[in-house]
Amino acid sequence: MAKSKRRTSQTVTILDVASRAGVSPMTASRVMNNNPRVGEAMRDRVLAAAAELNYRPNLAGRSLRSSNAARIGLLYSNPSAAYLNQLMIGVLEEGSLSGAQILVEKCSGIRSQRAAVQRLLDTGVDGVILPPPLCDSRQTKRELDQANITVVAVATGAPVAGISSVRIDDYQGASAMTQHLLDLGHTAIALIKGDPKHTPAVLRAQGFVDTMARAGLTVPAEHIVPGLFTYRSGLAAASTLLKLKNRPTAILSSNDDMAAAVVAVAHGMGLRVPGDLSVTGFDDTPVATTIWPTLTTIHQPVTAMGRTAVRLMLEEIRCKRSGKPKAGNHQVMKYSLVKRESSAAPPRG
Template identity: 40%
Template sequence: MASRAGSAPTIVDVAAQAGVSIKTVSRVLNQEPGVQEATREQVLKVVAALKYRPKLSARSLAGARSFLIGLLYYDPSAAFVAGVQKGATLRCREAGYHLVVESLHNDAADIDQQVERMVSALRPDGMVLTPPLCDNPKVLKALRESQTPCVLMSPGRQVKGQPSVCMDDVHAAEEVTNLLISLGHERIAFIKGATDQAASARRYQGFDNAMRAHGLAVDPELVHQGDFTFKTGVEGAHQLLSRRVRPTAVFASNDDMALGVLAAAQRLGLAVPADLSIAGFDDSPAAGLVWPPLTTVRQPVDQMARTAVEMLIGANRSDAEPPTEASLHRVLPYELVVRDSTSAPFDRPARVAGKARKR
């Protein structure tokens, strides 16, 4: 049996040509278990031959699913958002889902109504929430009331029963600070991130922990409040480097701000790392392209997004088992990447050899 000339093939055509039921075709397309491998291969072969593409509306009616995953973000860092979108898009594509990306202003008075309208229009199978939206009570309440599953990326705290994925920001920041101290730096400045994002506080905590562990006092005058943007990195650098006794190293809590510090240092005629070591956080694409390339933490942003989407898709499978509390909270590994923007101060030898590998 073949579809009418000029008309798009249907699931009925696929089932007939493959010699299976419509339900079996649906199970193959939805990557559900319980189908013999030979049958699965035959169905996929027919799907490819007929160039069959299931309509989202039809799939939704058949399985009470939209095959849409929503991604909500409000973040000034383009590199972070790009990484999240890349990871989420690829995982959705692999599973036959589509990703819908929406930007919401975290301080909008009607943000809950915006979420409600979005859910009503799209009926997504789940939402991935990035910071700071993942900690916004209005957003969480709107999704909870609409019974829309969601996974939180880097939330301020783990909530029982609420899926989340993150990395260990505190320990990562400790490693960066330990590296700087091991190189011989003691007068280390720190530029904080946006106050509405939990990662900002965690990274500062890691910096403070490491300084205290080495018996070094954190000078309040060497701590600048930024907001994860290049501009506040430049502003912070000018403030920190204008002091009579300058810091020998600056740790900015994301790469955008670290790049701002690098630009400001070069404008002031300071050589990096001879006059000033600079470290960032995230390992954005620009971190390895500037000169000197930045020492930073490789945050697994794309993998975190992939994992968040996988958790939503997994929960929608017909054979999904009830998750354990431990499986609801995923912590992914990071990597400290040492590059040419950090070295020992010119007047002081390194305390101990650095353990991180240089790239």
């Protein structure tokens, strides 16, 4: 009846690939894992066979035999839902790929943090991934360290020597965004800072200040206002800035939530964005594309960072198990500046 009748995915195993290529399963396995010690000819034959058969390795089989099922905890404390979700996708994906088991724990106060760590320890995790803001908590890191648990910090602005981390270069990102506004012709650019307890907030502010200085511009003190990364703090900061006599023509906000607040306040005052005011965000969370105008922002590859965090973790766990102590691997991922509707040349006049 149907045009193309498909057999119910008769699973093709590495044995099928091997026999089709006329090699041993071992060789096929090595090719699939990019093991360099395989002859070129063999490699090509196996690859061809795999392609023809549409072979997909069974991850369960792989993990069962090799990874010795590492158990990785993801401990978080009220970051933005959007951020966490994206991170988790990466973590879960990579976890399932490499056969690691992922245990997610949430904590709020310091007491619940203790409890959460304990729960993770009880399940016998090998390592814990710490997204922001927990990645900057000395207390949490110390506790995990004492229990001999490997830690990978995500998006910390202050990587510690012995602890692996994944992050973007917040300083450069802020610098690039500032330059973007300068290139558009803005000179009166204001900054809304992020929560000073979060290390990336500090770096972003510094990137802005230094870039302005490099352009020969002095930023008046009232053009740098505090913020807490929340929408609400953005509302307050925006009111302050937009009521100023020397109102800026562009506002660089340290994250998207606050930038969204700036847009709302600007509209409330009858200012057009970007006609009268350019607004930029940071992080490229969903809100950046939800609101109108959509936000020019710095995209963080959060999902990829989640994947990387798991990979770093697995590497460390393997090292630890085989007795070689490992001294933190620090990955800096590429950010990208996404130009959308909220930034344009300053108004003439």
